[in-house]
Amino acid sequence: MVIPPEIHLPVSDSAHPRHKIQSGSCPESDISSDCPLFPLRNDIFPCTACGEIFQKSHFLEQHQATEHAVSELTDGDSGNNIVRIMFKTGWTDKVKNPEIRRILKIHNSPKIRTRFEEYRELVKAKAARNGAVGNRDERCIADGNELLRFNCLTFTCDLGINRSTSICNQQYCSVCGIIKYGFSPKMDGISTLFTSWRAHMSIPENVEEEFKFMNVKRAMLVCRVGAGRVGSEGEEINKEDGGFDSGTGIAKVL
Template identity: 50%
Template sequence: MMMMRAFFSYLFFLLFHFGCFTSSSHHHHHHHHPTKKRTLFSYLKRLFSSSSASHIPPPPPSIPSPSSSTRSLRLNPPLIAPLHDTDTARVDIHPCTVCGEIFQTPAFLHHHQSSKHGVSDLVDGENIVRIIFKTGWPAKTPAIHRILKIHNTPRVLARFEDHRERVRSAGTKSSRCAADGNELLRFYCTTFICSLDSAICNQQFCGACAIIRCGFSQKLDGIPTLPTGWKAHAAVPDDVEEEFGFMNVKRAMLVCRVIAGRVGTLSHDHEIDSLVGPADDELLVFSPRAILPCFVIVYTV
């Protein structure tokens, strides 16, 4: 009986202490552990927030507004930077209208067209050019071997038209200047030493190719142009082919459009564009931009 009482007393003691432990543990769980959990969570949150923020690159200064598309560009910058104006200029293309070859600058295209496609055999209008050239010859009849059409580049044509506009604006008192700049058809005789095919040569003493490629040279006393093929032919010495036969020099006639503008008779007049020469029918043009060669006639007399 004493043993039973002692057992129940021990059991009651154990239950009492177990209940206190449970209550103490439960009380500790509700009052202390959540604080530890919140402290740990706050620390982890601060740790990951600072870590991720340190890996986000700062927004570039050139991106302006805070729109949604801008924010996406800030967080995900493109791998390839956008092209600037200078980059765009470098990738411009200038195709040749004859052969289709591509060039990066207008200067390269101009050199290609004037060198490779400067002239071609004239098909349409050959009879008209032939008649114009043969008109005015007194006794000698020229033998025409080839008539070539000059393919002036867009830059040369623009330069010619710009000069016309300048003459028109300056010569408003003359109705002819105001209309077309007083444009005339004139002849200019020169020589050449190449085959004068579609590809223009770069030889120093080939006068026809030099004019087709670069235009007329500036001359202080003016560039002489004549009204007929015969007069232009007579302006070059008759023995030029014989004298320079060792260079295979041949004669060529250029048929040109000329903007005469205001024609004067005195060389000291600064308000004129061209001057009547000593032979009365010779017209001296002071600006190379005023002369546009259109046809090349290869001939012999």
């Protein structure tokens, strides 16, 4: 995720119960009989990021999804360089080209990754059934015509500041909502754009100033998009008879 000049992001305490090993309460030999709350070795689920201990695997998953949702990519990271190059491409006005303050890597939950991968497999299978007509269809068969596209959002928290990795629960923090739940399935389509400049311009230029009282900032998401067969505006989407999987400006994203 690219964060231009004014971008910072939210933090909140996890609402899920945490369990830590209590020490010094009884001898190790008495764990099973006299210390029923002491987790057995097979029931311990440690967080590899911070070392916190949980008694249930789903508590660990919830903890990691909220407390370790992102990590910052340093200057020496190859991903950092790639994102910087992608972000700066397309900005012809160097004065307006926002400075990149930090680049965060989103750690998507297994559920979100699986949902994306399942959709990509459906696109590939559909393209294979209909046969390859051109380069576009060959890409659909190979990888679902997966693309990298930009989506600009606002946020109101401090995610990423001082290496903060926790997402918040603030109602109007779009970035944390997307990280936690993904894009809303109620939407007719999700608009993703070829350049960061176009994505940046999709949000009013004065949004930060107008909603300064809410600490609103903007962030840029770099999205993996399973575009499939892309049709022009007005053509039917997701038809079983070989129609288009996405339209201009609309595609399935992770």
